[in-house]
Amino acid sequence: EDQVTQSPEALRLQEGESSSLNCSYTVSGLRGLFWYRQDPGKGPEFLFTLYSAGEEKEKERLKATLTKKESFLHITAPKPEDSATYLCAVRLNYGGSQGNLIFGKGTKLSVKP
Amino acid sequence: EPEVTQTPSHQVTQMGQEVILRCVPISNHLYFYWYRQILGQKVEFLVSFYNNEISEKSEIFDDQFSVERPDGSNFTLKIRSTKLEDSAMYFCASSDLQGNQPQHFGDGTRLSIL
Numbered sequence: 001e002d003q004v005t006q007s008p009e010a011l012r013l014q015e016g017e018s019s020s021l022n023c024s025y026t027v028s029g030l031r032g033l034f035w036y037r038q039d040p041g042k043g044p045e046f047l048f049t050l051y052s053a054g055e056e057k058e059k060e061r062l063k064a065t066l067t068k069k070e071s072f073l074h075i076t077a078p079k080p081e082d083s084a085t086y087l088c089a090v091r092l093n094y095g096g097s098q099g100n101l102i103f104g105k106g107t108k109l110s111v112k113p
Numbered sequence: 114e115p116e117v118t119q120t121p122s123h124q125v126t127q128m129g130q131e132v133i134l135r136c137v138p139i140s141n142h143l144y145f146y147w148y149r150q151i152l153g154q155k156v157e158f159l160v161s162f163y164n165n166e167i168s169e170k171s172e173i174f175d176d177q178f179s180v181e182r183p184d185g186s187n188f189t190l191k192i193r194s195t196k197l198e199d200s201a202m203y204f205c206a207s208s209d210l211q212g213n214q215p216q217h218f219g220d221g222t223r224l225s226i227l
Contacts, residue, residue: 101158
């Protein structure tokens with residue numbers, strides 16, 4: 001069964017304390033891995049797409065990396081406004097899939113000033 | 114920046130009633146999706162729609178669900194006879210191409226079934 005697992009479920013950081021979120025996946029064919037940010041009461045907001053192992057993408061304090069089994073979202077010197085739930089999702093490359101995303105449960109990040 | 118808009122933001126309905134959730138996808142997008150998120154659980158795929166027909170649906174999307182693109186801008190999800198377990202956030206998403214193009218999500222409709 002295709003699975004996406006995110007860890008930790010929750011992470012509390014002090015402002016400026018860098019850390020990483022993990023997304024591990026067990027799928028037979030990966031077409032793409034997506035990172036989203038979700039604020040309370042809002043929809044997922046697109047951050048990054050990663051297509052192949054070794055790829056990296058950066059945006060402000062965030063950097064996403066991808067291996068054959070997992071992806072990391074590195075947060076450098078976070079600020080309180082980075083507090084949100086970060087969702088990882090994969091799109092499959094087999095079984096006639098037309099592009100639906102399989103999501104993990106997310107990591108709830110809290111950054112204290 | 115273009116965005117996906119959903120209405121209403123909150124819908125309260127009696128069990129057994131029909132409900133229609135509305136979405137306006139980003140204007141040049143061709144692929145449309147509905148997802149749902151039960152409180153505290155993962156975002157789950159319901160259905161994808163392209164060229165005026167369903168292209169894929171999940172096991173959740175049973176006969177009580179239907180989707181429609183009634184005009185050039187709206188995309189709707191209808192639940193015919195709501196159940197308590199249909200209570201969830203429903204998200205609409207759209208993308209301009211298939212493949213690895215990201216899906217852009219609206220802020221959702223919170224559906225509460227009483």
